[in-house]
Structure formats: C-alpha cells, structure tokens
Amino acid sequence: MATLTYRDALNQALREEMLRDDRVFLMGEEVAQYDGAYKVSRGLLKEFGPRRVVDTPIAELGFTGIGVGAAMVGLRPIIEMMTWNFALLAIDQIVNSAAKMRYMSGGQIGMPIVFRGPGGAALQLAAQHSQAFESWYAHIPGLKVVAPATPADAKGLLKASIRDDNPVVFIEGEMLYNLKGEVPEDDHVVPIGVADIKRAGKDVTIICHSKTVGPALKAAEALAAEGIDAEVIDLRSIRPLDTETILNSVGKTNRCVVAEEGWAFAGVGAQVVDTIQREAFDSLDAPILRVTGADVPMPYNKHLERAAKVDASKIQDAAKKVLYL
Amino acid sequence: MTTTAPGGKTRAVDQATQALHRGYLRQMLLIRRFEEKTGEAYSLGKIGGFCHLYIGQEAVAVGAMATLRPDDHVITAYREHGQALARGLSARSVMAELYGKATGSSGGKGGSMHIFDAAKGFLGGHGIVGSHIPLAAGVAFAHKYRGGDQVCLCFFGEAAANIGAFHETLNMAELWDLPVVFVIENNGYGMGTAVARAAAITNFADRGAAYGMASEQVDGQNVLTVREAFDRAVARARKQSKPTLLEIKTYRYVGHSMSDAAHGTYRSKEEVDQYRQKDPIAILEDLMRAAGYWDDARHQALDAEVMAEVADSVTFAEESPDPDPSALFRDVYAEEGHT
Numbered sequence: 001m002a003t004l005t006y007r008d009a010l011n012q013a014l015r016e017e018m019l020r021d022d023r024v025f026l027m028g029e030e031v032a033q034y035d036g037a038y039k040v041s042r043g044l045l046k047e048f049g050p051r052r053v054v055d056t057p058i059a060e061l062g063f064t065g066i067g068v069g070a071a072m073v074g075l076r077p078i079i080e081m082m083t084w085n086f087a088l089l090a091i092d093q094i095v096n097s098a099a100k101m102r103y104m105s106g107g108q109i110g111m112p113i114v115f116r117g118p119g120g121a122a123l124q125l126a127a128q129h130s131q132a133f134e135s136w137y138a139h140i141p142g143l144k145v146v147a148p149a150t151p152a153d154a155k156g157l158l159k160a161s162i163r164d165d166n167p168v169v170f171i172e173g174e175m176l177y178n179l180k181g182e183v184p185e186d187d188h189v190v191p192i193g194v195a196d197i198k199r200a201g202k203d204v205t206i207i208c209h210s211k212t213v214g215p216a217l218k219a220a221e222a223l224a225a226e227g228i229d230a231e232v233i234d235l236r237s238i239r240p241l242d243t244e245t246i247l248n249s250v251g252k253t254n255r256c257v258v259a260e261e262g263w264a265f266a267g268v269g270a271q272v273v274d275t276i277q278r279e280a281f282d283s284l285d286a287p288i289l290r291v292t293g294a295d296v297p298m299p300y301n302k303h304l305e306r307a308a309k310v311d312a313s314k315i316q317d318a319a320k321k322v323l324y325l
Numbered sequence: 326m327t328t329t330a331p332g333g334k335t336r337a338v339d340q341a342t343q344a345l346h347r348g349y350l351r352q353m354l355l356i357r358r359f360e361e362k363t364g365e366a367y368s369l370g371k372i373g374g375f376c377h378l379y380i381g382q383e384a385v386a387v388g389a390m391a392t393l394r395p396d397d398h399v400i401t402a403y404r405e406h407g408q409a410l411a412r413g414l415s416a417r418s419v420m421a422e423l424y425g426k427a428t429g430s431s432g433g434k435g436g437s438m439h440i441f442d443a444a445k446g447f448l449g450g451h452g453i454v455g456s457h458i459p460l461a462a463g464v465a466f467a468h469k470y471r472g473g474d475q476v477c478l479c480f481f482g483e484a485a486a487n488i489g490a491f492h493e494t495l496n497m498a499e500l501w502d503l504p505v506v507f508v509i510e511n512n513g514y515g516m517g518t519a520v521a522r523a524a525a526i527t528n529f530a531d532r533g534a535a536y537g538m539a540s541e542q543v544d545g546q547n548v549l550t551v552r553e554a555f556d557r558a559v560a561r562a563r564k565q566s567k568p569t570l571l572e573i574k575t576y577r578y579v580g581h582s583m584s585d586a587a588h589g590t591y592r593s594k595e596e597v598d599q600y601r602q603k604d605p606i607a608i609l610e611d612l613m614r615a616a617g618y619w620d621d622a623r624h625q626a627l628d629a630e631v632m633a634e635v636a637d638s639v640t641f642a643e644e645s646p647d648p649d650p651s652a653l654f655r656d657v658y659a660e661e662g663h664t
Contacts, residue, residue, distance in 0.1 A: 025470070051470065056497065057493075057496060057497065057500070059493035059496065059497065061459065061489055061490050061493055062459045062462075062489075062490060062493025062494050062496070062497055063459075063493075063497065064459070065456065065457075065458070065459020065460050065462070065463060065490060065494070066459050066460075066462045066463035066466055066494070066497060067463060068459070068460055068463055069400075069459060069460035069461060069462060069463020069464045069465075069466065069467070070463040070464070070466050070467040070470070071463070072448055072460065072463065072464060073398065073448075073464050073467045073468075074467065075466075075467045075470060077463075092453060092456050092490075093456065093459065096452075096453050096456055097451070097453075097456060097457070097460060101449075102656050102657070102658070102659065103434060103656050103657055104431060104434055104435045104439040104441075104449070104450075105431050105434075105435060105439065105441035105443070105449060105450075106429075106430070106431035106432030106433070106434045106435060106441065106656065107432065107655065107656035108431070108441050108442070108443040109441060109443060109448065109449070110659060112659075141657050142657055142658065144658075164659075165659035166658050166659050
C-alpha cells in the first residue's frame with residue numbers, strides 16, 4: 001500500500017475513472033488550467049485535455065445544470081464545487097433536477113452524476129465559508145450523500161460514486177486534504193452505504209463522519225487512558241445510512257454519542273438517534289448525546305471559532321456523560 | 326396556392342408541400358382539440374395538479390418540431406402538452422399521463438408538468454421556471470462531446486428569460502459553441518405579469534447580443550414563418566455547432582393555468598379577442614384555402630378525425646389502470662447501483 005494524502009487519493013480516483021470510462025468528465029471552476037482550487041485535479045488537464053477537464057465561468061447554477069443535462073443523455077459528469085457553500089447557488093439543479101429526474105420521468109431518464117468538493121469549516125473563514133451541508137442533501141430522496149474521512153475511503157468512495165448510476169453528493173473536507181494515510185493500490189472501490197468501524201470497542205459507541213472521525217479517534221484514545229473502551233464508527237455514507245452497523249454496535253455497547261460538524265437542528269445525528277431509539281430502544285442504558293457545531297453562524301475570531309467547533313475533548317466529555325462518569 | 330418566384334414566374338404548390346401543410350394543420354388542430362378536452366377533463370376533476378394549456382401557441386411547437394430529426398432532443402417547461410404531441414408522443418400517452426395513469430408517458434408519476442419520452446428524445450416537462458435552460462446546454466454539450474451532430478431545442482416562456490439560469494447558460498452555450506436552440510415563447514405574460522412590468526428590455530431577441538449569440542424575433546402565429554426560422558437555427562446548431570436565441574411572439578388565449586381566468590385581472594377580453602384574430606390555425610387554413618387546396622369539407626373531415634383521436638385518448642386514459650401501489654417506491658434510485 002502506498003501512503004498518500006487525501007487530496008492525492010481523490011486525484012488518483014479521478015484519473016483512474018477517467019481512464020476507465022470516456023463518458024466521465026470533470027467540470028468546474030479552476031479545475032483545468034489552475035489544476036484545481038485545492039489541487040485535487042492536478043495534472044488532469046495535461047493528461048486528458050480540455051474536452052474532459054472543463055474550466056467554467058463562475059456560474060454554479062449554470063454549470064451544475066449543464067452537468068445534469070449531460071447526465072440525462074448518458075455522460076457521467078463530475079461537477080466540482082469549489083466549496084459546498086457556493087453550491088447553494090446550484091441547489092435547485094441538485095434537488096429539483098438531478099434528484100427527481102428518474103422518478104418524475106417514470107424511470108426513463110438516468111442521472112449518473114457526482115457533485116463534489118470541500119464542505120464544512122477550515123480555519124477562520126467566517127460565516128459564509130464554514131458550513132456543513134450533509135443533512136440538507138441527505139434529506140432528499142433520489143440523492144446519495146458520501147463524506148469520507150480517510151485517504152483510502154476518499155479514493156474508494158469517489159470511484160464508487162463515479163460508477164454509481166445515481167446522483168451522488170460527495171463532500172470532502174478542506175482540512176482533510178493534507179491528511180496522509182495508506183491507500184490500497186489496485187482498483188480500490190469502497191461501496192456506498194457501508195459504515196466502517198474505525199476502532200473497535202465495547203463500552204460506548206461514537207458515531208461520526210468526515211472531519212469528526214479524527215477527533216473521535218483522539219477522544220477514544222483519551223478514554224482508553226481512563227479505562228474506557230470506545231468503538232468509533234465512521235458512517236462514510238450519510239445516505240444510504242448503514243443502520244445495521246450502527247445497531248450492532250449500540251446493541252453491544254448500550255451507550256452512544258453522535259458527533260458531526262454541522263448544526264444540531266435536523267442534523268445527521270438527529271436521523272441516527274431516531275433510528276437507534278426506534279430499533280434499539282431496549283439496548284440503551286443512557287440517553288444518546290450529540291456533539292455538534294455550535295448553533296451560530298461561524299465567527300471569524302479564532303477563539304470563538306474553536307468554541308463553535310467539535311473537538312476531541314467535547315466528544316470525550318459526552319462519552320463520559322453517557323457512561324454516567 | 327401559387328407563389329411568386331424570383332423573376333416573376335408563378336408556380337403551383339406541389340403535392341408534397343400541400344401534404345406538409347396539411348400535416349402542420351393536423352398537428353395544430355390536434356393540439357387545440359386535445360387542450361380543449363384537457364380543460365374539460367380538468368374541470369370535471371379528472372386531471373389534478375397544475376395544468377397549463379397551449380391554446381393559441383400551437384404554431385410554435387409544430388413549426389419547431391418539423392425541423393428535427395428523430396435523434397435530436399427537446400426539453401421544455403410545464404406548458405408542454407402541445408410540444409409533446411408535436412414531437413410525436415401519442416395523444417393516448419399524454420392524456421393518460423394527465424390522468425395520472427400507469428400507461429401515461431411518465432407512468433403517472435410526472436403529470437401535466439413532467440411529460441417525458443426518452444425514446445422520442447423528449448426530455449421533459451420541467452416545473453421550475455427556467456431551471457431546464459442549463460439542462461438543454463448540457464444535452465448539447467453531450468452531443469458535442471460525443472462528436473455527433475444532434476441538436477437540442479429548449480422551450481421556455483419569456484418570463485424565464487429574467488432568471489439567472491438563462492444568462493449563465495447563454496454565456497456558456499456561446500462560449501463553448503454548443504448545438505442548442507433557445508426558444509423564448511413570448512406570450513406576453515409571465516403568469517399575470519405583463520412583459521413590460523417585468524423586463525427592462527422587452528425585445529427578448531436583443532438579449533442574444535449580450536453573449537454574441539445569433540438571435541431572431543419571429544412571428545409565432547404563422548407556422549410557416551416559424552418553421553423557416555427554426556430551419557435556420559437548427560442548421561446553425563447542426564452544421565456549425567453554434568447556439569441561437571429565438572424569440573417567438575405568440576399569445577395564449579387561456580389563463581396561465583387552469584386556476585386563472587382567460588381575462589379579467591391583468592388583461593382585457595378585448596385584448597384576447599384581438600389576438601384570436603391572429604389564430605395560427607386560421608392563418609394556415611386561409612393560406613391553403615386561398616391557394617385552392619383547402620375547403621370547408623376538408624376542414625370538417627380533418628376536425629372529425631382529430632376529435633376522434635382526442636376522444637380515443639380520453640377513453641384510453643379513463644380505462645387505463647392507476648399505477649400499482651408498488652410504483653410509489655420504484656425509480657427513486659437506479660435498480661443497479663453500479664455499472
């Protein structure tokens with residue numbers, strides 16, 4: 001296995017899938033000549049040319065719709081959002097066009113498209129550039145939502161998303177792009193809808209995804225030092241949600257914390273908690289706690305920002321609370 | 326009919342042209358009768374939801390579709406029953422869709438606003454004003470990507486030319502030389518808002534200039550004029566891979582939707598009556614009559630034929646089954662996750 005950054009793992013996935021299938025093309029702002037705003041598409045223009053790596057004007061609604069239209073007649077577009085904050089300009093195309101096309105056409109029109117780019121907060125980018133939108137898209141039937149936390153999952157899930165015949169919202173993490181990890185070489189495809197137990201444990205389940213996986217693992221280590229054996233489940237896919245892995249874990253630990261970068265209200269964790277209370281009510285020995293971003297627009301000041309974000313100590317505290325410690 | 330050729334010689338209209346004109350007339354009359362029947366069925370509660378009729382605008386769809394090949398694509402908004410019929414969808418499949426039946430063009434899942442027929446290159450039927458404009462450019466992008474010479478026609482009302490998607494798309498379509506024809510059907514009103522109350526520039530064809538795009542304003546009540554304009558635009562797309570913006574001046578005799586009166590709040594009866602004097606069906610019939618290959622008897626026979634086709638579509642829709650309850654959860658996602 002090679003050690004790669006999350007960024008390069010995504011780059012490999014793009015390159016391999018473009019080599020594999022001529023119908024796959026990449027479109028977005030600065031994806032070609034600039035090599036990608038975050039360099040995820042580095043080298044692709046040089047290798048594949050401007051037919052398949054297409055720079056667009058700043059027109060998210062327009063180029064996202066162009067991707068959707070191309071998918072309607074059988075191409076397999078990858079539409080890069082420079083960040084998911086800007087995708088709000090294009091959400092009409094993702095929700096009203098892509099997610100509904102197959103259904104409202106009575107199954108006649110397919111929609112094999114990936115919308116991808118970084119989501120969530122980086123550092124001190126303030127209110128308009130620091131938002132996690134997983135739950136918005138996961139709310140919509142017809143969409144799949146994927147948010148990988150490691151380089152291996154980033155590569156494997158992006159390859160699966162590009163091969164999927166459904167519209168996939170693929171949310172990366174700007175703060176994860178430099179994260180290094182081992183990535184299997186061959187044709188590494190991670191199926192959508194399968195969570196991953198990042199750390200096995202028996203005392204408490206910590207459910208997380210994307211940028212909260214790192215803090216959750218750190219919290220688990222700190223808990224281990226206190227004699228608490230936490231199990232860390234990385235959802236990887238938000239929709240479809242791997243309820244089986246969640247319920248098996250909670251059935252074993254009887255206690256659960258759900259962490260996510262986004263806001264609490266109608267968040268991903270709300271759906272997870274709903275599933276657990278309905279399907280595993282009798283397993284629970286304590287109410288489930290959620291660790292989320294503070295219910296405020298993100299402040300610029302770095303101390304305030306830190307206070308607003310999920311971190312390892314907040315997860316650790318929540319885990320101890322559900323253990324009544 | 327005789328026409329004056331260059332040099333002053335007159336020649337008779339040949340049989341093929343007569344047949345073509347009769348074909349256009351038949352399509353326009355079919356759309357008219359179909360929409361009248363749709364209005365009736367809606368009033369009887371047989372058709373639900375929003376329902377937007379095309380009466381008055383028939384020449385636009387018929388003149389446009391006449392220029393297409395079977396492998397071309399059409400994408401449109403929610404006032405699309407007439408366009409679907411002109412593209413060759415059967416009256417049965419469209420009426421059954423309006424009735425929400427399993428035999429409808431979208432299996433009863435789309436309704437009036439979402440008529441699709443992939444085999445006929447009819448890509449909907451979209452309900453958010455203007456949001457299908459970029460989809461058309463995407464379809465054209467795919468045609469060009471694959472190296473084909475197919476064309477995509479995109480229909481929308483003039484009110485859709487005020488939304489951002491229109492401007493973003495026209496910019497990219499011209500920038501990338503996409504084989505697409507953007508068709509503004511200017512019927513004078515965006516729902517109840519007159520053009521002059523919504524648009525700083527009411528001559529919509531002028532908007533092509535902002536993007537360096539070829540554009541043309543066309544009389545939408547004469548099907549032959551419409552056809553000629555589309556011939557030019559479609560050829561530009563097919564042969565030069567260049568987009569065109571067409572503004573077709575037309576008028577709807579009926580309200581915006583079935584819940585809107587034909588006249589009253591935002592336009593007068595006199596105005597509607599005045600436009601009825603420029604009826605697209607009458608204009609073509611007068612022309613054919615003047616040239617000697619049309620008369621009352623032929624009109625009555627054609628009308629009876631078309632009425633029978635519409636009546637048959639209603640019977641078919643009435644007798645067709647509703648979708649199976651299992652259809653509720655079908656086609657949300659592709660059956661096979663991976664290819």
